Amino acid sequence: MRVAISGLNNTDNPAPGIPVAKSLQGEHQLIGLSYDPNEPGVYQGLFEKVYLMPYPTLGYEEFAKRIARIHEESKIDFIIPNLDAELPLYIKYQEEIEALGVKSYLPSLECFEMRDKSKLPQLSKELGVKHPNTKEVSSLDDLIAATKEFGFPIMVKGNYYKAYKAYNLDEAIEYYYKISNEWGFPLLAQEVVHGEEINFVGIGNGKELLGGVAAKKLTTTELGKVWSAVSIDNPRLLEISRKFVELSGWRGAFEFEAMANGSDIYLIEINPRFPAWVYFSTQLGVNLPQMMLDLVQGKEVEPNFNYAREKMYMRYVDETVVDFSEFTKLLTKKER
Numbered sequence: 046m047r048v049a050i051s052g053l054n055n056t057d058n059p060a061p062g063i064p065v066a067k068s069l070q071g072e073h074q075l076i077g078l079s080y081d082p083n084e085p086g087v088y089q090g091l092f093e094k095v096y097l098m099p100y101p102t103l104g105y106e107e108f109a110k111r112i113a114r115i116h117e118e119s120k121i122d123f124i125i126p127n128l129d130a131e132l133p134l135y136i137k138y139q140e141e142i143e144a145l146g147v148k149s150y151l152p153s154l155e156c157f158e159m160r161d162k163s164k165l166p167q168l169s170k171e172l173g174v175k176h177p178n179t180k181e182v183s184s185l186d187d188l189i190a191a192t193k194e195f196g197f198p199i200m201v202k203g204n205y206y207k208a209y210k211a212y213n214l215d216e217a218i219e220y221y222y223k224i225s226n227e228w229g230f231p232l233l234a235q236e237v238v239h240g241e242e243i244n245f246v247g248i249g250n251g252k253e254l255l256g257g258v259a260a261k262k263l264t265t266t267e268l269g270k271v272w273s274a275v276s277i278d279n280p281r282l283l284e285i286s287r288k289f290v291e292l293s294g295w296r297g298a299f300e301f302e303a304m305a306n307g308s309d310i311y312l313i314e315i316n317p318r319f320p321a322w323v324y325f326s327t328q329l330g331v332n333l334p335q336m337m338l339d340l341v342q343g344k345e346v347e348p349n350f351n352y353a354r355e356k357m358y359m360r361y362v363d364e365t366v367v368d369f370s371e372f373t374k375l376l377t378k379k380e381r
Contacts, residue, residue: 049076192211240304244261255348285303331349
């Protein structure tokens with residue numbers, strides 16, 4: 046298959062595109078979709094061609110023109126979007142995108158919206174897990190009221206991106222402006238839950254959970270991205286993930302972010318896509334991106350949760366050198 050993949054950033058705030066590509070390389074022809082010619086993944090040699098995309102904020106019309114042009118030139122069979130900001134566009138217009146000749150494997154808009162951060166308290170109840178006390182923030186007064194209620198430290202979060210732990214009011218206000226200036230409102234203020242950070246990456250077919258891997262974070266970047274982790278066996282986390290897929294009818298990739306405090310599990314976030322550590326699952330024998338391609342092709346996919354426990358994942362920095370003309374070509378011609 047010829048597969049288009051977005052999310053090519055590969056810095057200390059990595060996007061999922063490169064690990065997805067590494068999971069599929071050698072078996073498929075890969076096309077990169079980038080929003081920024083500075084994304085390191087553009088130059089890692091994983092893609093036969095890379096195209097610049099219009100920002101999702103420009104709307105479906107510009108997006109559709111670009112996808113149609115790329116499909117005409119590169120004959121894309123399947124597309125895997127990996128960025129939260131673009132997913133609403135892909136999900137809302139799934140049928141229209143498929144009519145262009147490009148398939149995808151995504152949840153419904155209703156499913157996507159039910160795991161919105163503002164709706165997680167209700168979803169957590171339905172799943173039988175806990176959720177940290179959370180307040181929606183649309184003004185400084187809202188933020189100050191939340192800090193008085195929850196105390197410090199407190200998490201200040203964007204609805205799509207960014208989350209910071211503030212240890213005093215000055216820091217909370219700094220993060221309030223930092224996130225809102227970039228991503229707008231509403232923001233969320235959330236009490237800090239102590240414990241072990243555990244995650245689960247999985248894929249559902251709309252009826253059942255077909256595969257996944259659980260991991261415990263060991264170290265993270267400033268933005269909470271996994272830098273090192275260890276694979277774990279957590280039957281409760283697996284049970285919650287199964288219930289989520291069955292309850293919601295989830296179709297496609299997802300990631301559970303949770304905190305384990307003794308026997309309690311707090312649901313922090315559900316990401317509607319592969320996470321940036323998904324290649325870890327591939328290395329452990331559960332290739333979720335390939336399972337997705339098998340599903341869209343109508344192949345029989347056997348459930349796979351058979352992975353080695355207590356294997357360590359370690360992200361590291363690498364370098365490459367390319368001609369500067371490759372950068373300018375992408376910038377001017379919108380493709381490389």
